[in-house]
Amino acid sequence: MDHARAVNILADGEKMNIESWGRYPKTTGEGYSFETVKTLAAHLEKNNMFIPYGMGRSYGDSALNEKVILTRRYDKLIQFDPEQGIVICESGVTLDELIRIFLKKGWFLSVTPGTKFVTVGGAIASDVHGKNHHKAGCFSNSVLWFDLMLPDGRIVRCDREKNRDLFLATAGGMGLTGIILTAAIKLKPVKSAYIRETVVRCNNLKDAFEKFEIHEDATYSVAWIDCLSKGKAKGRSVLMAGENASTGAIDLPRKRTVSIPLDLPSFCLNSFSVKCFNHLYYMKSPQYTENRLTPLDTFFYPLDAIGHWNRIYGKKGFTQYQMVLPKASSFEGLDLILDKISSAGMGSFLAVLKLFGPQNDNYLSFPMEGYTLALDFKIQSRLFAFLDHLDDIVTDYGGRIYLTKDVRMSPDTFKKGYPAWDTFSALRQHYGMNQKFQSLQSKRIGV
Numbered sequence: 001m002d003h004a005r006a007v008n009i010l011a012d013g014e015k016m017n018i019e020s021w022g023r024y025p026k027t028t029g030e031g032y033s034f035e036t037v038k039t040l041a042a043h044l045e046k047n048n049m050f051i052p053y054g055m056g057r058s059y060g061d062s063a064l065n066e067k068v069i070l071t072r073r074y075d076k077l078i079q080f081d082p083e084q085g086i087v088i089c090e091s092g093v094t095l096d097e098l099i100r101i102f103l104k105k106g107w108f109l110s111v112t113p114g115t116k117f118v119t120v121g122g123a124i125a126s127d128v129h130g131k132n133h134h135k136a137g138c139f140s141n142s143v144l145w146f147d148l149m150l151p152d153g154r155i156v157r158c159d160r161e162k163n164r165d166l167f168l169a170t171a172g173g174m175g176l177t178g179i180i181l182t183a184a185i186k187l188k189p190v191k192s193a194y195i196r197e198t199v200v201r202c203n204n205l206k207d208a209f210e211k212f213e214i215h216e217d218a219t220y221s222v223a224w225i226d227c228l229s230k231g232k233a234k235g236r237s238v239l240m241a242g243e244n245a246s247t248g249a250i251d252l253p254r255k256r257t258v259s260i261p262l263d264l265p266s267f268c269l270n271s272f273s274v275k276c277f278n279h280l281y282y283m284k285s286p287q288y289t290e291n292r293l294t295p296l297d298t299f300f301y302p303l304d305a306i307g308h309w310n311r312i313y314g315k316k317g318f319t320q321y322q323m324v325l326p327k328a329s330s331f332e333g334l335d336l337i338l339d340k341i342s343s344a345g346m347g348s349f350l351a352v353l354k355l356f357g358p359q360n361d362n363y364l365s366f367p368m369e370g371y372t373l374a375l376d377f378k379i380q381s382r383l384f385a386f387l388d389h390l391d392d393i394v395t396d397y398g399g400r401i402y403l404t405k406d407v408r409m410s411p412d413t414f415k416k417g418y419p420a421w422d423t424f425s426a427l428r429q430h431y432g433m434n435q436k437f438q439s440l441q442s443k444r445i446g447v
């Protein structure tokens with residue numbers, strides 16, 4: 001039985017198939033759902049070693065374990081302040097639900113990841129970033145406070161002053177500090193459901209870096225990058241920059257979605273098909289277009305229009321490798337990483353480059369000032385050895401790997417990339433969180 005159905009009909013503790021967006025690994029575990037804090041506290045009292053599971057849009061094993069707390073039914077909107085744009089809601093509410101309710105009232109998310117099918121709890125626990133990280137920081141920047149259920153069932157309110165250590169550990173803490181219950185989120189006022197988009201082709205990586213700097217003042221920026229191109233075209237990209245429009249309707253146009261009905265045979269995706277796709281994508285993008293009016297949905301969530309797109313990687317699933325390097329070493333490091341990817345012929349057509357702003361104080365948040373690259377790889381035999389090799393480069397250049405996408409990083413790579421890991425671990429011990437919450441990922445990386 002899959003998770004989407006299970007949330008509504010499983011009896012507590014019943015076995016279910018659990019997987020995340022990468023569909024690797026496929027696991028079986030006990031699912032526990034809740035609608036009230038009383039039920040949740042009873043689950044925690046009777047059982048150990050849970051991990052919260054929202055929409056399962058993380059790619060790896062951070063939301064997987066033998067026992068999972070399914071948060072999706074904890075989904076009430078509690079209050080909205082129309083003057084300030086502050087919404088208070090339960091953690092199982094999705095960003096899609098917030099957009100559907102509040103966009104037409106003139107409010108949008110201050111920070112959003114590249115899919116709207118994530119829960120508020122998942123967005124806080126991964127401290128997700130969007131195309132405006134260089135201007136607005138991570139999702140936690142828009143969180144005024146949240147309530148957290150600790151291992152003993154106590155509920156504590158956390159903000160940047162009160163229970164600051166719990167705030168810093170939980171935002172980005174991958175569900176390992178407790179269950180986020182209710183959160184107050186500051187939305188952003190918008191006049192339209194459209195973005196004024198500028199699209200620029202970049203000839204190679206150097207050109208892409210220059211164009212990112214030129215568009216540094218844009219509210220949103222991101223680039224698709226051809227990770228298999230070589231020579232003078234190595235790192236050729238298409239940069240998309242945008243501003244919230246002040247014209248255009250305030251409601252989103254109705255959009256038809258398509259769905260991938262079956263797992264595609266994995267041989268469909270090989271270096272030849274990826275090269276062809278990359279070539280066509282690059283050539284069909286305009287050399288330069290300014291101020292094109294693009295619906296928010298298309299700008300922020302292009303992949304959400306294709307249901308189950310993760311099936312194109314075949315039955316074995318895939319992983320997303322997302323790393324960031326400090327700005328000073330970004331060019332040299334990424335140049336080297338692109339060389340390795342193109343010679344291994346393992347690249348993906350969903351490759352994204354983005355310039356981050358400064359990092360925040362949260363112990364395990366991913367972004368640091370510099371360039372981040374995200375690539376999808378189908379699961380295949382030589383892959384993990386190859387990614388271990390990329391990890392060494394990332395570590396040597398002072399970078400880190402994103403936990404919410406990870407399924408295979410070593411404890412050593414994790415600890416080098418996240419120097420506050422020991423503060424995080426000490427806090428887990430102090431509150432007894434290590435006795436109650438764990439994931440396949442936390443066991444693997446030694447938190």
Ligand SMILES: Cc1cc2nc3c(=O)[nH]c(=O)nc-3n(C[C@H](O)[C@H](O)[C@H](O)COP(=O)(O)OP(=O)(O)OC[C@H]3O[C@@H](n4cnc5c(N)ncnc54)[C@H](O)[C@@H]3O)c2cc1C
Nearest residue numbers: 054055056057058113114119121122125128129174175180
């Ligand atoms: C197409 C696509 C695009 C994406 N784009 C981006 C992007 O641009 N930027 C970005 O940062 N991320 C991006 N992501 C990743 C995604 O935003 C995160 O993985 C997010 O955390 C998923 O939320 P979820 O509700 O599905 O959580 P899950 O995947 O179910 O869980 C993720 C983590 O959150 C924890 N968690 C969930 N709910 C709670 C809770 N109530 N209390 C405590 N912990 C909890 C889980 O234990 C787990 O560690 C993308 C994912 C996809 C599939």
